[in-house]
Amino acid sequence: MVEAKTVETQTLPQSAPGEREFMLDVRTQDMEVNMGPQHPATHGVMRILVRADGEVCTGAQPHLGYLHRCAEKIGENVEWLQYLPYTDRYDYLAAMNNNLGYSMAVEKLMGIEIPRRALMIRTICAELNRIGSHLIAFGTYGLDIGAFTPFLYMFREREWMMALFEKICGARLTYSYIRIGGVFNDAPPGWLSEVERFCDTFEQKWQEYVDLLMVNHIFVQRTANIGVISRAMALDFGLTGPMLRGSGVDWDLRRDMPYELYAEIWKDGVFSIPLGRGEHGTLGDCWDRSYVRVMEMIESIKIVRWCLGAITPGPVIADIPKTLRVPAGEAYVGIENPRGELGHYVVSDGGKVAVRCRVRGPSFTNLAVLEELMPGALLADAVAIIGSTDIVVGETDR
Amino acid sequence: MLLGLLGAAQTGTNPIREFLEGVKPEAVPGWAVALTAIGIGVGITVAVISVIAMFGTWLERKVSGHIQCRYGPMRAGWHGWLQPIADGVKLLLKEDLVPKGADRVLYVIAPALVLASVLAAMAVYPLAPGFFFADIDLGIFFILAMTSTTTIGVVMAGWSSNSKWSLYGSMREAAQVVAYEIPLGLSLLVPILVAGTFNLLEVSQAQAGFFGLNWYVWPWVNPFMLPAFVLFFIAILAETKRAPFDLPEAESELVAGFMTEYSGIRWSFFFMEEYAAMYLYSVVGAFFFFGGFESPLTWAAIEAFGDGSVMHQVAAGTTLVVKGFAGVFLMMWLRWTLPRVRIDQVMTLGYKYLTPLALVCVLGAGLWELFLAPVLPWRQG
């Protein structure tokens, strides 16, 4: 039996002495509340130690590591191709994007060229997975706020997306489909037209979500002016993705440091980058971040449509030996994950196994801002703030 | 429960007692009859509450299922109608836990107190115009008083669970319920002003006739009725802790709020109380705004079978049940559509917006009654 042991002895930041002047004569003790590891609102196995004065948080301390599965150590012990299934499992809601990031990093070191059809399919899969990931992000955010129904509606679309992925690679959640050199296999016949049907239906359903949740007065009241991240704070904390764009910072790797086909797609004027505008409340609040995620779903549909129109037959994978020896060197490749910049930093000495396989997970970096946002927020707002960071603990811990 | 019935036993009578008086053997003393009547009344009330709670859980699951594009329970019986029974059996068989460090006495009493308050309120509800347990003149006042005591039980539950999450839930609940008592009472004052009585049966009779056009909610009776009903409905949503005011049991934040540490039959007491309270408040709304027992169906039964006949009773009782569950359905519909309002927003709404509006409604309704009602032709007689 493991003996229970209290290990944390750090003190949380105290409220400033003059902060609660109007309650000086009713000074009560701050309460330390433990959110998690098992908690409906922490989006995974994570523990946040909250010090609360009644309903107001005075400090928050996230404790991570409950889902640490030593991905980076494993990367140094298995062969290059064998590592791919591990990449699925950090951000399991956007597994295609993880595969893509890792494959691109290794391909950069190898210097190989990917066939065009493979690039098309990769882009379709990555964008569909972005939609799926944002559906969960927004749906569970509604669940945290108390709206049970939009979550199930979004899962209806997500089921369709997962069925599409099941047809193409056999898996619903952890795909290992985008491989070094291209994609594992070609799309089965009829798959592309089914994707097109998905796009057509999704646009109507998307409007449903906006009407039901996004502009719902109660939702706006719960998320506007909450968890405001200023531009300076966002940059200082190294935030990327919707966290950064929600604060009005116009940065998206797909447009600004394009990879794969995005340079072409951007040149054709296919999609735009939604930014938070402070429409309800302050710029950089939780509503803006949700807004960015919701609008990105439609932009992804546009990208998928472009790919469906431009795809041509051809090979789907470059010629990669089964035992891959990647040329010596090191490379960093960052791609736009639904949560931010997913970076893979791989170091090779020419062997079968990586020397270093570092994963820069956006959720890990994005979560750090919680320590700054929580003090001063109400406990109910704490849940709203955590939900708006859209973290996946698999990626936070790796 | 006993309070209401005892009151009735001493001061008045009810159909059960009359029936027993009629069939009793000569030697049986009066107090024995009274006690038997009380016993039977309690039994029927508990049965009715149980059925309502069971049907309420089934309805909730079906309604939520269909709103969420899924079916809900389908396996236990036809469309899952046996599901509540299955749930009840499961809950009865669960291990009886009391958390370590919990205040044992309070922990055990809390759910019982909560359910007892609602059962007590039920004592005053007539099931049909001729079938009631206690026809007291303070009808609605008694109901409001009894349902308020559930707050004590909830706070006891939260405190005695020895869990911070439960404490948060019960603190929120106490604040919320107390805040919304005021608009609840004030909004009910509007129909009371028009009816001139607290008694539920008399209020229902005052809305009789004309095919349901005499219901108080219509604007031609009193234009302040409809706003009063809206306020009343919002207030009962808050009182029964239903979304969008379901912070005390805010599932995604506080695990299960004040009910976190409860399991098995104790937990089911809280849930029975919730559905029973939903139904009972909705029936109060039906009595004061929507005619209570009066409906076209009742009117037809009176015409066909005579006032006071069995068919009239059945028609009236059915009408009331339908109205009650219509309100319950509306509450469920709202729950599955709307997100949750934050506690300080709930309090702001209650104190800063609903209470002044309710006062305005009462004032306006009173002035209308005083000056305009005697003049309007359809308000005579």
Place this chain on the structure above:
Amino acid sequence: MDFRGILDRLRATGAPGLLGHDLPRAADPKDKKDKGRGGDPFLWVEPAQLPAFLERCRDDERLRFELLIDLTAVDPSKDDPNLWVVVSLLSLAHRHRLTVKCALPKAAASLPSSVPVYRAAQWHERECGEMYGITFAGHPDPRHILLPEDWVGAPLRKDYVFPDEYHGISCK
């Protein structure tokens, strides 16, 4: 700017601690052992001056690296006496990236903390420190982040040996 431009700018403004650079190169046909190096170019920086260097990267007008993307470490091999601390920077204004490396001796792996320059470094340094046994001097909160508080050893080092047991749980 491309890497050349960034390097020239840093040299021109006298960035503190800049030691050298390393570019990808093809294999040397004359030397069989030299397999060449692919991938990205990077800079070598003196560990003790890393925060000052990063501050220059962040504040210089032509460089403007507003975001610290990653701060991590690499253990190149068991035989190498050094660890590398690798910092990835990103500039939104000028759309360029930079990789900065410091070589630390494994026996005395310590360097000043970059938290005053980039708040993002706070958690990255915690993870890097616990995984490689690197001390970031001046870090405001140097607790373990992913590993339990009482974990012994630096797991990502190449010479790390997994413990036999942890709190009575066998690790075999």
